[in-house]
Amino acid sequence: MVKRMMAGRRTRWTSIWFLAALACALAVTAPGSATAPSPSIDHAAWDRLVKAYVKPGADGVNPVDYAAFKREEHAALKTYIASLQSVDPNTLDRREQFAFYANLYNAKTIDIVLDHYPVESIKKISLGGGLFASISGGPWKAKVVKVNGTALSLDDIEHGILRKRFKDPRVHYALNCATIGCPNLATEAFTGAKLDAQLDAGARSYVNHPRGMRFEGETLIASSIYDWFKKDFGGTDRGVVKHALKYAGPDLAGKLKTATSIGGFDYDWSLNDTKR
Numbered sequence: 001m002v003k004r005m006m007a008g009r010r011t012r013w014t015s016i017w018f019l020a021a022l023a024c025a026l027a028v029t030a031p032g033s034a035t036a037p038s039p040s041i042d043h044a045a046w047d048r049l050v051k052a053y054v055k056p057g058a059d060g061v062n063p064v065d066y067a068a069f070k071r072e073e074h075a076a077l078k079t080y081i082a083s084l085q086s087v088d089p090n091t092l093d094r095r096e097q098f099a100f101y102a103n104l105y106n107a108k109t110i111d112i113v114l115d116h117y118p119v120e121s122i123k124k125i126s127l128g129g130g131l132f133a134s135i136s137g138g139p140w141k142a143k144v145v146k147v148n149g150t151a152l153s154l155d156d157i158e159h160g161i162l163r164k165r166f167k168d169p170r171v172h173y174a175l176n177c178a179t180i181g182c183p184n185l186a187t188e189a190f191t192g193a194k195l196d197a198q199l200d201a202g203a204r205s206y207v208n209h210p211r212g213m214r215f216e217g218e219t220l221i222a223s224s225i226y227d228w229f230k231k232d233f234g235g236t237d238r239g240v241v242k243h244a245l246k247y248a249g250p251d252l253a254g255k256l257k258t259a260t261s262i263g264g265f266d267y268d269w270s271l272n273d274t275k276r
Contacts, residue, residue: 039091043189045080046103049073054187055274060209062184063274070114077114081107085146095192098166102174102190104145105157110185112139113178113271121269122178140177169232169243172225173202180276181211181223181267200247207247211268215255219263227265237262 053069056062069077081104089100109122116125127142140158143151152161154177162171176185183206190198206212212223226233226240233240241259248256270276 040096040192041084041087041092041100043099043103043191045076045083046107047189049077049080050185050187050189054185056184056187060205061180061211061272062187063180063272063276064110064113064178064185065274066110066113066117066271067275069110070117074111074114077107077111081111081145088148090148093192094166095195098162098174099190099192099195101157101162102171104147105154105162105175106185108145109154109176109178112144119271121271123269163229163232168199169229170199170203172229172232173206174199176272178272179268180270180272182225182272183212185272203247204249207244208249208252213244213248213252213256216263220256220259220261221264221266222262224265224267226262 049069052073053065054062055065084100084104084107087100089097092100112125112127113119113122119125122139123137125139126137127139127144140154143153143156145152145157158171158175162175173183174186174190176182178185183202186198186202188198206223214221220241222240222244230236230240233243238260240262241256245253245256
């Protein structure tokens with residue numbers, strides 16, 4: 001009788017274990033479950049285009065061969081942008097959303113330049129967008145794409161979505177506004193799987209380049225990006241320096257450790273064209 005009772009208990013425990021394991025398996029594989037893999041967007045077209053037309057230079061700047069791009073693949077770029085506008089980014093996880101909006105911003109910026117190329121600076125391109133836009137120049141305030149039926153400007157994507165939602169200063173290293181002074185346009189598309197490594201690489205590239213941070217004698221000169229968006233980098237000169245120290249190489253880091261303020265800011269609005 002004791003043996004029968006023990007056998008019965010083993011049978012019940014085996015059944016409980018099996019049911020628990022089955023429930024876990026269903027939770028993992030069930031469509032729409034919390035642990036199901038997040039959808040991702042195929043950015044292969046953009047990846048191919050930047051690999052073909054972004055030309056990293058020995059000076060640390062990644063110019064774009066706009067002439068060849070416009071002649072050979074402008075239609076392909078427009079097709080890629082149209083494909084992004086058919087996506088609902090709310091179905092994506094946060095990393096994929098970041099990659100989606102960063103790639104959309106960069107692709108549309110290049111598209112706008114190609115529509116008006118040749119041009120000396122993106123600030124010479126006016127698409128409307130109100131009085132301020134007409135005074136300051138540039139296409140950033142005009143509604144140029146639609147996502148989920150909502151018309152968005154480049155400023156909407158940068159300030160209303162990426163900066164506001166993600167609150168990550170590395171946003172500024174992801175977006176390229178087609179100028180020499182801006183952080184480089186990456187030679188690969190952003191993806192959710194590689195996002196952190198890509199953003200860190202962009203930060204290191206810019207911080208350690210003279211257009212990002214440099215010393216003239218004992219005076220620290222920084223990109224105007226760190227002035228325009230200082231609140232994203234701690235809100236003070238010292239906050240900017242502290243941020244830069246995370247990505248600075250040994251030589252720059254040694255100098256930054258003694259810097260108490262930024263002596264000046266500058267920015268080059270020239271088009272990041274291979275023909276400059």
